[in-house]
Amino acid sequence: MEEKFEWLPSESAPKLYPMEIYNGHLFFEDGNSVYIPCSALAHSGWGNDGSTHVTGDDFKPVPIRLEVTWASFVENKFYTGSWALPKEKMTKLFKEGVVAYRTKKKKTYNQIIVGLAPGGVAVVWMYGEGNQVEIGRFQAKETQVAMKDFVPNNPTISQKEYMDLSTELPEAIKNIEQKGGIEFGLWDTYRKKYNWKTNIDIPNYTFEKIAIEMFNGERETLFDEALLKNEFKERAIPDYMSFIITNPKGIHYVFEFKNIDEKEIFNLFQQADASKPIEIVLRMNEDLSNRKLIFKQGDKEIPIKKIDLDNMWEYKK
CATH class of the missing domain: 2.60.40 (Immunoglobulin-like)
Known part of the structure; x- marks a missing residue:
């Protein structure tokens, strides 16, 4: 059968x-x-x-x-x-x-x-x-x-x-x-993949979950063991990302980046060194101030500008 x-x-x-x-x-x-x-x-x-x-x-x-x-x-x-x-x-x-x-x-x-x-x-x-x-x-x-x-x-x-x-x-x-x-x-341009992953740089916060939607139509949700490994992987360029972070008191926050500007994000990926891995890092202070989303490759860091860093809320499971 x-x-x-x-x-x-x-x-x-x-x-x-x-x-x-x-x-x-x-x-x-x-x-x-x-x-x-x-x-x-x-x-x-x-x-x-x-x-x-x-x-x-x-x-x-x-x-x-x-x-x-x-x-x-x-x-x-x-x-x-x-x-x-x-x-x-x-x-x-x-x-x-x-x-x-x-x-x-x-x-x-x-x-x-x-x-x-x-x-x-x-x-x-x-x-x-x-x-x-x-x-x-x-x-x-x-x-x-x-x-x-x-x-x-x-x-x-x-x-x-x-x-x-x-x-x-x-x-x-x-x-x-x-x-x-x-x-x-x-739509073939959208299918090109790069070696990249997401990360966070927030004192005393842990990375709970990441959801990524890419211009080529693929989607990925990482949490638990997969997020602990958080491996670099060949992925298409993202047009949506949602981070869930957790503080020591167990309070969860969501940071959501919708409709990422196509021209800005494509320029960043296309001008990067194809031989080196890329990170997209959500960075801020412990009190969630001074927020930035960084395009990072080695020591080179470029802030992603055309995004809404205020689109965040407390998440209750």
């Missing part, structure tokens, strides 16, 4: 580059499949899950193939692709699972997320308990889909009319105008 795990499929698209799946399925070895749900205009953010439908059995085999055809609205184009998935890698992750921070109990990965971006970029991730791992990056080809098939309830609408975002998502058009065009290649 083929091993089965409890998971659901979902879709993802960059916030300002919406898409809509026409036909998307994850296929199993026995020929059966589960469809990938999709809202009419998907733009949840790269790596963020979108629609969730309870599709198929609760426990499903590990998929071996992804087939998907979708509309890329900002390009007024359709893309299609069919690719083998790394079944062994996915099975290993399902079996290893992840530990939940609150309960300290082991759980499995419970989502397979299919991300679709301009230029025919397709990325698949597995998500579970604050951890998300890239499974593969694939390249689709342009295709044609008849509008009477794509929008059967409005068969006379033209493709250009249907994909016009001026009413539904005008900020997407504005973004492209400001950037001077669609940022083709951006």
